[in-house]
Amino acid sequence: MKNIFLSLFIAFLGLSACNDTSDQYELSGKIDGLSNQEMILQFVSFNDITDIDTTTADETGNYSFEGKAAEPGFYRISANGKFWMLRLENETVVYNADFADDQLIKVEVLKSEKAIAFQEVIRFFIDKQGEMSTFGEQYQMKQMAGASPEELKAIEEQYLVAQAEMNEEIKKKIDNTTDPITGIYLMSALKSDEDLAYIREKLDSYGTAMPSSTYILEMREQVKNAEDAAAAQKAQEESSAAASKNVAIGIEAPDIIQKTPQGSDLSLSSLRGKVVLIDFWASWCKPCRMENPTVVAAYNKYKDKGFTVLSVSLDKERDAWMNAIAQDGLVWPNHVSDLQLWNNAAAKLYGVQSIPAAFLIDANGIIIGRDLRGEELEAKLKEVL
Numbered sequence: 075m076k077n078i079f080l081s082l083f084i085a086f087l088g089l090s091a092c093n094d095t096s097d098q099y100e101l102s103g104k105i106d107g108l109s110n111q112e113m114i115l116q117f118v119s120f121n122d123i124t125d126i127d128t129t130t131a132d133e134t135g136n137y138s139f140e141g142k143a144a145e146p147g148f149y150r151i152s153a154n155g156k157f158w159m160l161r162l163e164n165e166t167v168v169y170n171a172d173f174a175d176d177q178l179i180k181v182e183v184l185k186s187e188k189a190i191a192f193q194e195v196i197r198f199f200i201d202k203q204g205e206m207s208t209f210g211e212q213y214q215m216k217q218m219a220g221a222s223p224e225e226l227k228a229i230e231e232q233y234l235v236a237q238a239e240m241n242e243e244i245k246k247k248i249d250n251t252t253d254p255i256t257g258i259y260l261m262s263a264l265k266s267d268e269d270l271a272y273i274r275e276k277l278d279s280y281g282t283a284m285p286s287s288t289y290i291l292e293m294r295e296q297v298k299n300a301e302d303a304a305a306a307q308k309a310q311e312e313s314s315a316a317a318s319k320n321v322a323i324g325i326e327a328p329d330i331i332q333k334t335p336q337g338s339d340l341s342l343s344s345l346r347g348k349v350v351l352i353d354f355w356a357s358w359c360k361p362c363r364m365e366n367p368t369v370v371a372a373y374n375k376y377k378d379k380g381f382t383v384l385s386v387s388l389d390k391e392r393d394a395w396m397n398a399i400a401q402d403g404l405v406w407p408n409h410v411s412d413l414q415l416w417n418n419a420a421a422k423l424y425g426v427q428s429i430p431a432a433f434l435i436d437a438n439g440i441i442i443g444r445d446l447r448g449e450e451l452e453a454k455l456k457e458v459l
Contacts, residue, residue, distance in 0.1 A: 100166045102138035105131060107173030113153040115139045120292040145287060146255050161192035161255055188253050195256055202240055209233040254280035258289045273297055317425030327435045330420045332410035335396055340410050342384060347437050349381045349458055354421055354431040356388040357398035362430040366402040368448055372455060373406055379459040386420050387411035388429060
């Protein structure tokens with residue numbers, strides 16, 4: 075459930091304000107409970123928070139800011155460790171709140187229709203955040219009570235349904251608003267894998283009115299990054315799927331040729347005639363190191379019956395690789411690597427995306443097992459040897 079953006083509606087909800095044609099803003103109001111405290115007005119983008127102005131509340135919490143806003147956008151008042159989010163441009167806005175009101179129930183916005191509508195969106199997100207959090211609380215309670223996997227999965231599915239419904243509500247609000255700033259704020263909560271095309275369409279529309287908007291520029295960049303990441307993931311999945319077809323059980327194992335620790339070439343095909351366990355591992359992989367004693371035991375038991383191991387390391391440092399071989403007692407002679415971590419050519423050829431990973435090859439070079447561990451490996455070796 076990844077978001078493309080920094081989810082401003084959550085990051086600043088914790089505590090969160092144009093209709094005239096003024097060339098400057100006049101932001102004033104009262105924060106009950108905030109007496110003689112410094113207040114900072116800040117411009118909030120997806121990538122940064124910039125201080126714009128400072129003032130000091132009087133004894134009863136009254137305050138005022140005046141200045142020129144570089145662009146319409148999300149602003150926040152910061153004071154004494156709390157934040158109040160608002161929409162601001164060069165106009166008059168009155169923003170009243172209560173310092174002790176963490177849920178923003180007592181917030182009052184006046185003078186600006188756009189700022190008032192923006193506050194209603196913040197209220198919407200606060201309410202939705204409360205609704206969605208109940209699923210997590212319910213899941214945790216059920217888990218602690220020993221609920222079955224089916225019960226926990228049911229809660230997850232309910233959450234996903236509620237998430238989808240919320241996304242649809244957000245889109246309706248975006249479609250109904252005439253304010254690009256509010257629309258962009260709403261879009262920051264949408265899902266990257268499902269809504270990229272929708273977001274791009276809206277950005278193109280908003281960009282006509284606000285071509286130099288910080289938010290549009292930042293969001294377009296993040297949309298592009300998300301699209302690039304999705305394309306890269308798809309390419310990787312397609313490559314892995316193609317590789318998996320080449321290493322299915324019953325298929326002749328593709329040849330592997332890589333360097334030994336001593337620098338000479340060693341190939342899988344040179345081991346033809348033996349039953350070979352191709353074991354993908356690395357010195358930095360704790361699960362691999364934990365599995366090594368099992369592989370060592372199998373090797374010692376069946377090495378005289380035509381069984382051997384070809385260890386393919388996804389290490390980068392030769393010394394770490396060599397030390398792990400010695401520490402774990404990997405006494406078979408067949409160790410290779412190209413020291414390219416996850417770019418290891420053999421790992422790519424075999425579609426390996428996690429380690430440990432293993433392929434059992436018979437004496438004719440045919441794949442007869444994948445990821446056999448412990449008793450499964452023992453039983454298969456006993457069967458073929």
